[in-house]
Structure formats: C-alpha cells, structure tokens
Amino acid sequence: MEVRVVHKVLKANEEFAQMVRERLGEAGVVALNLIGAPGSGKTSLIEAALRGLKERLRLGVIEGDPETTRDAERIAHLQAPVVQINTAGGCHLDAHLVYRALEALPLASLDLLLIENVGNLVCPVEFDLGESGRVAVVSVPEGHDKPAKYPKLFRTAQVVVLNKVDLMPFVDFDEGQFRSDLARLLNPGVPLLKVSCRTGEGVGEWVRWLQEVVERGPSSLRR
Amino acid sequence: MEVRVVHKVLKANEEFAQMVRERLGEAGVVALNLIGAPGSGKTSLIEAALRGLKERLRLGVIEGDPETTRDAERIAHLQAPVVQINTAGGCHLDAHLVYRALEALPLASLDLLLIENVGNLVCPVEFDLGESGRVAVVSVPEGHDKPAKYPKLFRTAQVVVLNKVDLMPFVDFDEGQFRSDLARLLNPGVPLLKVSCRTGEGVGEWVRWLQEVVERGPSSLRR
Numbered sequence: 001m002e003v004r005v006v007h008k009v010l011k012a013n014e015e016f017a018q019m020v021r022e023r024l025g026e027a028g029v030v031a032l033n034l035i036g037a038p039g040s041g042k043t044s045l046i047e048a049a050l051r052g053l054k055e056r057l058r059l060g061v062i063e064g065d066p067e068t069t070r071d072a073e074r075i076a077h078l079q080a081p082v083v084q085i086n087t088a089g090g091c092h093l094d095a096h097l098v099y100r101a102l103e104a105l106p107l108a109s110l111d112l113l114l115i116e117n118v119g120n121l122v123c124p125v126e127f128d129l130g131e132s133g134r135v136a137v138v139s140v141p142e143g144h145d146k147p148a149k150y151p152k153l154f155r156t157a158q159v160v161v162l163n164k165v166d167l168m169p170f171v172d173f174d175e176g177q178f179r180s181d182l183a184r185l186l187n188p189g190v191p192l193l194k195v196s197c198r199t200g201e202g203v204g205e206w207v208r209w210l211q212e213v214v215e216r217g218p219s220s221l222r223r
Numbered sequence: 224m225e226v227r228v229v230h231k232v233l234k235a236n237e238e239f240a241q242m243v244r245e246r247l248g249e250a251g252v253v254a255l256n257l258i259g260a261p262g263s264g265k266t267s268l269i270e271a272a273l274r275g276l277k278e279r280l281r282l283g284v285i286e287g288d289p290e291t292t293r294d295a296e297r298i299a300h301l302q303a304p305v306v307q308i309n310t311a312g313g314c315h316l317d318a319h320l321v322y323r324a325l326e327a328l329p330l331a332s333l334d335l336l337l338i339e340n341v342g343n344l345v346c347p348v349e350f351d352l353g354e355s356g357r358v359a360v361v362s363v364p365e366g367h368d369k370p371a372k373y374p375k376l377f378r379t380a381q382v383v384v385l386n387k388v389d390l391m392p393f394v395d396f397d398e399g400q401f402r403s404d405l406a407r408l409l410n411p412g413v414p415l416l417k418v419s420c421r422t423g424e425g426v427g428e429w430v431r432w433l434q435e436v437v438e439r440g441p442s443s444l445r446r
Contacts, residue, residue, distance in 0.1 A: 118345065119373075120345055145293055167390060
C-alpha cells in the first residue's frame with residue numbers, strides 16, 4: 001500500500017522531470033543536481049564554481065533548503081541569478097519545485113544551472129529533477145564508509161567530489177577503502193575530484209570539470 | 224492528497240510508538256533516539272557510552288542503516304546486545320521497525336537502549352519511535368548553521384551533542400552563532416555537550432549525562 005503511494009508520487013515527479021528536461025534542452029542549459037549530507041560543502045562548491053567560471057560561462061543557481069535563505073544570500077553576493085526553494089521542512093527537492101523555480105530564472109541567457117538539493121544522502125536520490133547529471137558531494141570528516149552505507153547516490157552520480165581534503169591529517173579516513181568501495185564496487189570509472197574549498201586545493205579541477213561538461217553538452221554525461 | 228497520505232502513515236506510526244513506549248515502561252528501560260547527519264559520529268558516541276558505562280549500566284543498541292551492517296559489527300565487538308535494522312534504502316527508522324527489533328533484545332535485563340537512526344537531519348525527526356528522549360548529534364565540520372537550517376530536530380531534542388570539537392581549529396565554525404541559534408531561538412535551556420570521540424574530550428560529560436538520565440528516569444526528559 002505504502003509502496004503504491006510512493007510510486008504514484010514518483011510517477012507525477014517523472015512527468016515534471018520530463019518537462020524540466022525539455023525546457024533546459026530548448027534553452028541549451030546543462031543542469032547539475034548537487035546531492036550531499038548537511039555540511040558537506042555544497043554551497044561552497046557552488047560559490048567556487050561561480051568565482052572560477054564567471055568570465056567564461058553564464059551560471060544560474062537553485063538553492064534547496066528546509067528552512068532559511070542563508071545559502072541563497074551567500075550566492076546572491078556573487079551576482080548570479082539564484083532562486084531559493086524553501087521546502088518547509090521537506091527532505092528533498094522534486095521536479096515540480098524545480099519546474100516552478102525555472103520560471104524565475106533567465107534560462108535563455110544561461111549555460112549552466114547548479115541545483116543544490118536539501119542536505120540528505122537518501123531521499124533526494126529517488127527524485128529525478130530533470131537534471132543533466134548528478135554530483136555526489138561527500139566530505140572527509142563524514143568518514144570513508146559513506147559510499148558503502150549510502151550506495152544509491154554513489155551508483156547514480158556522474159561525478160563524486162570528496163570535499164574538505166585539508167582535514168585528512170586530522171581524522172581517520174581510509175582513502176583506499178573509500179576508493180575501493182566507490183570505484184570498484186559501486187561506480188567503476190566515475191571521476192573522483194579531491195577538493196578543499198577552504199584552501200583552494202582541487203578547485204581548479206572542479207571548475208575545469210564543469211566547463212568541460214558544458215562544452216561537450218549534457219549527452220556526454222549519460223551513462 | 225499527499226498530506227493525507229503522510230498523516231495516515233504517521234498515525235500508524237503513533238500507534239506503534241505507543242506500543243514501544245509501553246514495552247519499555249514495563250521493562251524499566253530508558254531509550255534514546257540519536258539523530259544526526261551521516262558521519263556526525265553517532266556510532267562513535269554509542270561506542271564511547273558502552274565503554275564508559277559497562278561497569279554501571281546494562282546497555283542495548285539498535286542500529287539503523289540504509290545498507291550494510293558495519294555499525295552493528297562495530298558495536299558487537301563491544302559485547303553489547305545489538306540489533307541491526309536495515310531499512311533497504313529507507314531514510315528513517317519508524318516505530319514499527321523498532322517494535323520488531325525489541326523482540327530480539329533482552330529488554331528485561333537492560334537499563335538503557337541507544338537507537339541510532341539513519342543518518343539524516345530531516346525525515347527521522349517526523350517519526351516518534353516511542354523513545355524516552357532525543358539526542359541531536361551535530362559535528363563541527365558540518366558548520367555552525369545546522370540548527371538554523373534544520374530547526375525541527377534541534378527544537379525537539381532533549382540534549383545536543385556537538386561532536387568532533389578537536390577539528391574546531393581547522394574549520395570556520397562560529398560557536399557564538401551556533402549557541403545563539405540553538406539556545407536563544409530554538410531550544411532555550413537544552414544541554415549542549417562538546418565532545419570529541421577521537422581525543423576523548425567531553426566523553427566523560429556525555430557518559431555522565433546518560434547515567435543521570437537513567438538514574439532520574441525517563442520522566443526527567445519530558446519537556
């Protein structure tokens with residue numbers, strides 16, 4: 001019974017996801033869905049992208065949060081078009097929310113849309129937003145066991161960002177186990193970017209990866 | 224329509240929560256529901272409690288995870304009765320799952336039951352497990368903005384553990400803002416325990432807080 005209800009919700013979501021995909025396709029916009037735990041550094045990665053790409057690409061941002069507009073305010077400081085979706089306690093974005101948010105963005109004059117999902121490694125994974133690809137964000141202090149414990153996200157991501165690598169010396173993080181769980185078991189061949197938004201390490205690779213995705217087009221992300 | 228469905232699910236949950244509460248009451252067991260983001264250190268706090276209390280209290284553990292039995296294996300090493308609930312991708316524990324898990328625990332010979340919820344700051348908050356109280360776990364690298372962004376958990380917790388305080392010098396964590404959001408706006412008077420399971424700092428206070436809750440009984444936690 002519960003399963004049937006979930007399927008219905010997901011079916012409605014899929015219709016809106018298709019509509020989002022069509023609008024993005026018409027406008028020629030690549031959209032990435034950033035999924036990660038609370039505090040993994042999703043907003044900081046978006047800020048780094050805006051700084052690194054502002055001379056080369058036109059970026060827009062959708063910020064999803066259960067409460068507050070703090071992240072959207074951080075982004076607005078960087079002069080990018082940003083829409084805040086406040087889910088009023090909801091645990092994930094869905095395609096209907098994103099479809100409505102698109103109406104408030106100047107799609108025709110964008111190249112890349114970064115969508116920050118609600119901080120959560122489980123629920124957002126079930127909801128296709130009509131995005132071109134998924135960015136799994138995980139940070140070093142969360143521990144090396146996250147891919148094994150939350151496999152669906154890591155299986156369906158087109159890139160994995162391991163953030164806060166500057167904290168590696170101060171925590172017990174088994175990078176061999178992390179890489180083995182991720183690249184051998186869950187998602188062979190997925191690009192892994194090691195980044196510290198705090199020190200700037202690896203930010204260049206993140207920015208370059210984004211630029212290449214836009215240059216090659218969304219079809220380069222299909223698996 | 225969606226709202227009605229959620230209410231139905233929550234109503235069924237409330238019936239099982241009541242049954243859990245009755246079984247715990249009959250057995251004289253205090254049960255705490257640990258809610259926090261993935262990698263915030265919930266399992267480490269449970270390990271620390273088992274080590275610190277093994278001479279004084281009889282502890283049992285329920286481990287909730289979307290996949291793997293890694294946490295239950297960590298606990299089993301410490302010789303405590305532990306039941307793993309594998310939610311098969313589900314984003315929270317519910318009272319029915321906990322009720323079933325109680326059947327596999329030697330309730331009559333326990334004083335304290337620690338329930339580790341799925342790593343998630345949003346969904347577990349909606350589901351009463353029949354617990355005596357809630358422990359909100361948040362770690363320093365997640366950032367000081369977590370209470371403001373995920374207020375429901377912090378509003379309903381009987382204690383807040385700020386974990387990984389050993390990382391404070393290496394991240395930008397505004398403790399004044401954190402305390403002000405938490406204690407002034409969300410949950411005035413809630414105890415805040417600063418802990419590092421890695422260095423042992425504050426672990427004594429955590430263990431003492433647990434022992435006092437058991438000594439005073441679950442009614443001491445009601446608000």
